[in-house]
Amino acid sequence: MKQALFRLSRWMDGAGPDADTVISSRVRVARNVRGLPFPYLASDEQTAKVQQIITGAAAERKEAFNEFTLLLMEKLPPLEKQVLVEKHLISPFLARESHHGALLLRQDEAVSIMINEEDHLRIQAILPGLQLEEAWQEADRYDDLLEEGVNYAFDESTGYLTACPTNVGTGLRVSVMFHLPALIMTKQVNRLLGALSQVGLAVRGIYGEGTEIIGNLVQVSNQITLGQPEEEIIRNLSGVTRQIIAQEQAARQALLNDSRARLADRSWRAFGLLKNAQIMSSQEAMQLLSDVRLGFDLGLIKGVDRKLLNELLVIIRPASLQLLAGKELNGDERDLERPVQIKRRLNQFKEQL
Amino acid sequence: MLCQECRKEEANVFITKIINGKKTELQLCERCARAKEELDFSFEPQFSLHNLFGGMLDESMRGSRESLRLSKAQCPTCALTFAQFSQIGRLGCSDCFGAFGDKLQPLLRRIHGSARHTGKVPRRSQSKVRFKRELDRLKEELQQKVRHEEFEQAAELRDRIKALEKDLQEGGKS
Numbered sequence: 372m373k374q375a376l377f378r379l380s381r382w383m384d385g386a387g388p389d390a391d392t393v394i395s396s397r398v399r400v401a402r403n404v405r406g407l408p409f410p411y412l413a414s415d416e417q418t419a420k421v422q423q424i425i426t427g428a429a430a431e432r433k434e435a436f437n438e439f440t441l442l443l444m445e446k447l448p449p450l451e452k453q454v455l456v457e458k459h460l461i462s463p464f465l466a467r468e469s470h471h472g473a474l475l476l477r478q479d480e481a482v483s484i485m486i487n488e489e490d491h492l493r494i495q496a497i498l499p500g501l502q503l504e505e506a507w508q509e510a511d512r513y514d515d516l517l518e519e520g521v522n523y524a525f526d527e528s529t530g531y532l533t534a535c536p537t538n539v540g541t542g543l544r545v546s547v548m549f550h551l552p553a554l555i556m557t558k559q560v561n562r563l564l565g566a567l568s569q570v571g572l573a574v575r576g577i578y579g580e581g582t583e584i585i586g587n588l589v590q591v592s593n594q595i596t597l598g599q600p601e602e603e604i605i606r607n608l609s610g611v612t613r614q615i616i617a618q619e620q621a622a623r624q625a626l627l628n629d630s631r632a633r634l635a636d637r638s639w640r641a642f643g644l645l646k647n648a649q650i651m652s653s654q655e656a657m658q659l660l661s662d663v664r665l666g667f668d669l670g671l672i673k674g675v676d677r678k679l680l681n682e683l684l685v686i687i688r689p690a691s692l693q694l695l696a697g698k699e700l701n702g703d704e705r706d707l708e709r710p711v712q713i714k715r716r717l718n719q720f721k722e723q724l
Numbered sequence: 725m726l727c728q729e730c731r732k733e734e735a736n737v738f739i740t741k742i743i744n745g746k747k748t749e750l751q752l753c754e755r756c757a758r759a760k761e762e763l764d765f766s767f768e769p770q771f772s773l774h775n776l777f778g779g780m781l782d783e784s785m786r787g788s789r790e791s792l793r794l795s796k797a798q799c800p801t802c803a804l805t806f807a808q809f810s811q812i813g814r815l816g817c818s819d820c821f822g823a824f825g826d827k828l829q830p831l832l833r834r835i836h837g838s839a840r841h842t843g844k845v846p847r848r849s850q851s852k853v854r855f856k857r858e859l860d861r862l863k864e865e866l867q868q869k870v871r872h873e874e875f876e877q878a879a880e881l882r883d884r885i886k887a888l889e890k891d892l893q894e895g896g897k898s
């Protein structure tokens with residue numbers, strides 16, 4: 372196995388509005404080809420046909436799709452597929468379970484078009500910061516383009532027909548990935564997130580052994596896809612997102628007023644560990660990266676930027692680590708390799724300054 | 725306690741996922757926990773939807789004398805039965821929607837709070853759908869006018885609706 376380059380995706384560049392609290396905005400639409408069974412029931416010939424119909428439609432619109440690369444899941448090494456998963460460009464399902472699964476990936480990796488996922492077609496756009504409307508416009512645009520060549524399964528009253536009833540209608544799932552360290556530190560988060568689920572939004576955080584959300588990352592997405600137009604779904608999530616941002620900012624300000632020195636100390640300690648530790652689990656790395664990120668956002672720490680922090684968030688994951696190391700690694704070996712790669716990137720960044 | 729994943733090693737990593745206040749606990753051995761690296765933010769509603777569905781369907785069917793007949797409903801195109809659907813939680817093809825239609829409606833309403841699409845329409849069905857939506861809107865307005873006893877406006881609306889329906893029929897033939 373050769374050591375490969377790790378390419379940055381557009382969402383990692385850390386630009387975009389409200390990038391200090393919102394890591395990324397993601398939109399995906401689900402579509403199916405009329406007259407063919409959904410992938411899990413389709414025969415080998417039928418999934419092959421779906422692939423051919425969709426790639427054919429893209430190929431006929433050369434100009435619009437000339438920045439796209441076609442990747443066939445069967446031909447891609449498992450590790451490279453897993454890296455795409457870790458970069459949030461494809462679903463684990465497409466990587467591991469699809470038949471005739473394929474990906475049309477735009478050069479900047481902001482748009483990924485998945486073929487033979489749970490639905491025949493899934494168009495995803497992911498952008499840095501709070502850019503839900505922009506992401507929707509991207510997905511909408513490629514949806515229109517592909518529709519010219521693909522006869523979609525659509526019903527006037529039920530909308531776009533999908534394999535899972537939870538996607539029917541608009542087929543639209545929008546989500547925002549937040550970094551909410553202050554709301555979590557001050558224990559305000561559960562109340563806030565509890566309120567969100569009351570208004571039809573799904574909230575996801577991952578908890579370790581304690582009660583702390585690992586890496587202080589929380590994802591909020593819509594659950595309802597039917598009965599609301601796309602614009603309304605996006606407007607709702609944007610509105611809620613603004614409220615969450617305002618609360619996180621207020622909590623940060625309060626923390627800063629109360630315990631500036633403590634916060635700075637916490638960030639610098641985390642930075643020190645990231646630069647010097649010899650063995651590190653991904654959970655620990657996530658937590659340290661969060662501490663450094665908060666310090667950076669509050670202007671308490673130097674030596675990193677958002678782009679680097681986003682990149683590190685991905686390269687500490689197993690497949691990306693192995694790609695960078697150029698060899699297969701078991702869990703213990705990954706814990707040794709992780710600090711090596713983190714240190715390398717932190718040093719490269721220092722040299723660039 | 726054994727690892728839930730491999731059922732061989734002792735579980736010593738405990739992961740709690742909380743989605744909308746609903747806890748899912750995973751007990752894994754170190755190796756499986758690492759393999760899983762539960763730090764993944766899956767985009768999809770992965771919280772045991774199937775169970776949710778299962779429950780919803782059962783509930784809506786429970787006590788219903790028709791349940792037997794219902795479960796015999798089958799899609800003519802992909803051969804999926806409604807009973808299978810209620811176990812898998814996935815439809816088989818776009819024709820399933822027609823085949824299970826009236827049984828799906830309550831389910832969709834329970835998931836989404838609505839069973840009627842109001843969003844984007846593919847270009848090729850746009851004009852027809854726009855027509856129908858306009859028609860629905862006018863009909864709603866008509867009922868309101870009648871309720872408020874504004875009969876003159878109601879009569880006007882009725883004429884417009886008739887004209888539109890005629891257009892739609894003729895458009896459908898061409």
Ligand SMILES: [Zn+2]
Binds near residue numbers: 729730754
């Ligand atoms: Zn195990």
Ligand SMILES: [Zn+2]
Binds near residue numbers: 800801802
């Ligand atoms: Zn069917």
